Amino acid sequence: MNQDTQLHIPSYDDVVAAHSRIAPYIHRTPVLTSRFFDELTGANLFFKCENFQKAGAFKxxxxxxxxxxxxxxxxxxxxxxxxxxxxxxxxxxxxxxxxxxxxxxxxxxxxxxxxxxxxxxxxxxxxxxxxxxxxxxxxxxxxxxxxxxxVHPYNDPRVIAGQATCSKELVEDVTDLDAVVAPIGGGGMISGSCLTLSTISPNTKIYAAEPKNADDAYRSFKSGHIIADDAPDTIADGLKVPLKDLTWHFVSNHVEDILLATEAEIIDAMYLAWQRMKIVIEPSSAVAIATILKNKDQFVGKRVGVILTGGNVDLKKLPWMNS
Missing domain, CATH: 3.40.50.1100 (Rossmann fold)
Structure with missing residues (x-):
């Protein structure tokens, strides 16, 4: 598809410039592996841990x-x-x-x-x-x-170029990824992943992970146009916002599929990550894990990057405390 001339669509040169500009102010976050999750899914999973990022999130x-x-x-x-x-x-x-x-x-x-x-x-x-x-x-x-x-949370070329540095680091650290799975709300991280991967790792498929209770991106993807919900209710509080024109450009052109997870599946995935990997992730991050667990056949035998987008949670109100 030709780029929409009304949109200021960032280029990969913008990503490289962003990475240099922000280097003094961010962490180059680690990529962790887990034998437990590999055995559970039948895939080789590589977790890009933005929960260890400055301010606790990829943003x-x-x-x-x-x-x-x-x-x-x-x-x-x-x-x-x-x-x-x-x-x-x-x-x-x-x-x-x-x-x-x-x-x-x-x-x-x-x-x-x-x-x-x-x-x-x-x-x-x-x-x-x-x-x-x-x-x-x-x-x-x-x-x-x-x-x-x-500074729009996601529908801003400067923001998307910055978010794209996450997947840039991931593919620099882990070669030959078959797929990358990342959560989707407004689509900033997914758009950045699309921008990077389509340029430097074009054979890597991009999957977006979304709560079933806030599935406007999924419905947009299936219908071919943006569908926006005003106030969806999900534990994944970072994924409640709708796609906008700039992020829709990337989603509609580069995403392989959008996978859904229920609230219970999100909580279970978050609990497993805390329990087995000993890391703090928030529900929005857990959506990516939940969709892989739910769609094992799609990822079995594959090398899969999983972007854990953040770890900002209220430790006094963990979702399994009252479940």
Whole structure:
């Protein structure tokens, strides 16, 4: 498909530039393996651990690229965004490193741990109702007052180029991957993965993993156009937002399939990762594991990269505590 001339679609050169720009501010996260999960799935799994990233999530990559790509004049009024958590706290982290103000519009139902993290990095939290429409309306008021640069959580070429550095590192560290599986909400990580893999590892198939309770990307993929849900209800709080035009470009052109997992399957996968790998991942990350466990036949005998997108959880409210 020809690139839509109305979209500013980042190139792989943008990814290389982003990786150089953000290197002082991010971790090159490790890739872990697990004999337990390999035996359970019949695949060779390589877990890219963005739960060990700065600010606890891959979103530090895109946020840092956007913040440190601003001119001094652009940075003077600060940055702002709307976010259920990880992008907001990552933008606060990056803005704090540059010493500029940041405002984050967050659903009042967002995890308190994520709101506290935003404030801890020096960000200002403005609460909204837990719907896309409320989020965007409140955010418009914030930008009108502050004049801040809007760093969209995912529908921003600077952010996508930054997120793409994750899969760039993965394929540099692990060769000959048959597939990569990553969670999908708005599609920033998947878009970055598409951008990188289609360029430097074109034989690697890209699968998106989504909660069944928030399956708007799945329905969009099957119907051929964007379908947006306003306020889906899933434990995977980072995956509640809909695709936008820029991320849809990558999803519709490069994703092999979108796989779904139920709430129970997500919780079980998260529990297994904590129990067997001894790492803290959040429910959104566990969706990728859950879909592989559910679709073993698709991955048996394959070398599969699994992007664990973050590890920001409220340790006092773990999902299996009351189950």
């Amino acid at each position: 530090a990559r895109g946020a840092s690229n956007a913040v440190f790509g601003l001119s001094n004049a652009e940075a003077a009024t600060g940055v702002a965004t709307h976010s259920s958590g990880n992008h907001g706290l990552s933008l606060s982290y990056a803005a704090g490193r540059r010493g500029i103000p940041v405002t984050v519009v967050m659903p009042r139902t967002a995890p308190e741990a994520k709101k506290a993290a935003v404030r801890g990095y020096g960000g200002k939290v403005v609460e909204c109702e837990p719907s896309t429409s409320s989020r965007e309306a409140v955010f418009a008021e914030v930008v009108a007052k502050t004049g801040a640069d809007f």
